[in-house]
Amino acid sequence: MKRLMKMSFQQFIQYSSNYPRGLFYLYSLQWLLGLPVAFFLYYKLVDIAGMQGFLKGPITQWLNSPAIVVVVTLLAFGACCAYQYTLNYYFMSAHLQTTEPAPIFAALRLKKRRFYLLPASLMTLMLLLVVPYSPIGIGPALLKSSGFWMPFTTVIGLVLWIIIMAMLVYSSLRLLFSAYYYMAEDTTFVQAMRHSMYVSRIKLAQSMAIFIGVLLLYGIVLITLASIFSLPLILSEAMINKGLPMLAGITVSVILVAMFWVTAYAQIVLAQVIMQLAVYTGPAPKVRPCNKKHKMHIGIVTVISVVLLTAINSYVLTYSVYQPTTKIVAHRGYSQKALENTIPAMEKAKQAGANLVELDIQQTKDGKFIVYHDESLKRLAKDKQKIYKATERELVGTAIQKKSLKGTIPSFVSYLEAAKATHTNLLVEIKVHGHEKEGYVEDIVKILKKYNVANDYIVQSLDQSAIEAVKKADPTIKTSYLVKDEETDMYDIPTEFLGVKEKYVDATLQKKSHDAHKGVMVWTVEGEKDLQKFIEHDVYAVITNEVAKAVKLRDDYNKTKGFIERLWLIRQRL
The missing domain is CATH 3.20.20.190 (Phosphatidylinositol (PI) phosphodiesterase)
Incomplete structure (x- = not known):
């Protein structure tokens, strides 16, 4: 296993200079074309359904219109096609490195006969079956109102969900090599699935260990980078006892760019590992140093991305995360x-x-x-x-x-x-x-x-x-x-x-209300002492006749809150 991992990383390093251009075109196509279309259709669906958002009401309300179901399915299929195209690019890149001297960018020019309708369709089906019944990131209050048949709030429901997830993970591991065989060999997708089932039966334990190892390494790297990049922001806000939205924007931008590169290259490494595990048994390739020109291109793209994202994130954070946490409600208007x-x-x-x-x-x-x-x-x-x-x-x-x-x-x-x-x-x-x-x-x-x-x-x-x-x-x-x-x-x-x-x-x-996923609006609060008390208790809102005084007390108090504390309060209110 150690030799296999070493060969995979060496293969990745050998051709690392060839990847940035392909990744740039690949993700630019998805973000510049795919995301605007997806967001447009999403907000149209929200408008048709009469909802504030996907998680702002009973999800079963989406099923009231057959047109909504069709468009949601098409959106899911589009996302799966984009993911499958990316996956195929990684596998084709890994395959071309060991078979012919063609540049990695050639992996993007996939032949029509390699169209991935079947695998993308299977992935869409799995997505539509699993996601609506997954409680990850969904609060109990929403689950109660969503009309789901699966009682996630009960022990039986949780056990059933764990069993289903375990079966899906096992199936995914058995079909781990399908995409590679489909891209690298002259075969149908069904034949590729059969080939993967046969090989993975022999190498199941090894596949699982390597897959978990790569994921753990990926998680550790992300957490480490996020912690390192967040440290200046945390220390600065703590020292001056004041929120710094501009510095937070820079921090978030750097973390996002780092996550992009780490995630992209982690998928490349994983594709290399799967390829090595599937077929390749030759000697480890000699490592050549990365081209300085490509290093410079990566640096330029990274800097430009950070600058653009900083401008966007600073604005977004100022009017979202750095907004006051306690709402001030004017009782019958400003009645004073x-x-x-x-x-x-x-x-x-x-x-x-x-x-x-x-x-x-x-x-x-x-x-x-x-x-x-x-x-x-x-x-x-x-x-x-x-x-x-x-x-x-x-x-x-x-x-x-x-x-x-x-x-x-x-x-x-x-x-x-x-x-x-x-x-x-x-x-x-x-x-x-x-x-x-x-x-x-x-x-x-x-x-x-x-x-x-x-x-x-x-x-x-x-x-x-x-x-x-x-x-x-x-x-x-x-x-x-x-x-x-x-x-x-x-x-x-x-x-x-x-x-x-x-x-x-x-x-x-407050604790009982929080556990029940209900915000607390306190009425009717008068006097500086009581206003200050409830603002510091971070209730959802104070209803008061002393509007100007309440706004000033709230704003003065909120200036002292740092980025992490604000995120924590927002998370508690979800």
Whole structure:
């Protein structure tokens, strides 16, 4: 085995100068042509399915349309074709090195008779069968809502999944040489599979040991490089106690470029190992030094890649990872600067830096919706008129006042239009007075969808049935259940967030909410001391009337967080 590994590495080093050009064209073709098409089709599918993303709702929702299933299958087939083409390039490269003096780049000019429709089709089938039932990277909350037949949250389900994965790994090892035989020999893919089954039966243990060894070495190299390149960023942020998005962008770019080269060459080495294991038994080739010209080309490409990626990553990280972790929600708008639940209050909250603006909506006598908190006009208009007894026309425009702050009652639709115009995200609270018409929640969802904001806003309510009705109407809408007290069953309610009174929020509640994959929104937080406390506890959001103060406290606190800590917090919230 030692001799086999040595020969593989020597063969790789012998021809290492020939690979960069082929790799450049190979991956450029995939990234410049394949990725844009894949992303375009992906977002079209998301739009057709009415979802925020592949992991933002029940995955079974993708199966509602036959067209979606067909396009997803074609996307998977395209990805498998790209992978199979790359695999064939590696094997053909390894084969040409031992049979003829042709340049490695010739491996890209594959003959039509070597088209890989069958292997790519088999790979697509395996992908479609395995990935939907794989719990890797998918949280328990999503698994519960996905409609999967496989109970991954149970011991039996986990054991069954392990057995299936073990069978697939065993089958993959037995068919390990298929691609090489198919490319290097004048044979059909079925014959190549039979040949691989025969050879791997004899060399199964050796194949497994080498395969695991190469993967372990690959993992160790990646982890080592990532750790070394991350060290300057970690030390710098720790020393000055401040986030450094530009340095983080450089670090991530260097790591990505290093991962690209390590991954590409690891696959080449693996192809060499498989070839040596499959057929080649000749003497180890003499190693020639790498051409200086090729070294220079690799260096130039690497530097250019790092510079371009740094510009992109610095921007992306600044507006993603380095964004504040705790959201500031303006309670009924910026009610200290303008009258609550009015459009000016919403606009002032946006100007003050609020991430979300909370508003209260109620249904009127004629089935419309207005933005107002109380059941009657008594507190703000000195009128005993009940909201459910008046029409939208009678209520909208009514003069209201609280101390020196004056305003008028807006309709829900006019409020939405103003929010869209100012790019303001909303936390819509459904106030239930008990006289709503049948299907009123569905009407609210229709309005949100009409204005194309259903997946941008959060809907909350003290009424559990209202939350459940929202989820029934559209499972992709994010919701929050407002908790009056310490309810024992609140963690089982199908909602993404829990709105909890500040006096009930402690470490235990946060842990239980995290375990249930629910964010905590604390209401209504007042005073610098309490605001600071909940911001430092990294709750999902604080709902407050003191918007400007909360934003400043949050921003000052977040400046001290380093890159790794921010990634950890983001990971916890997934």
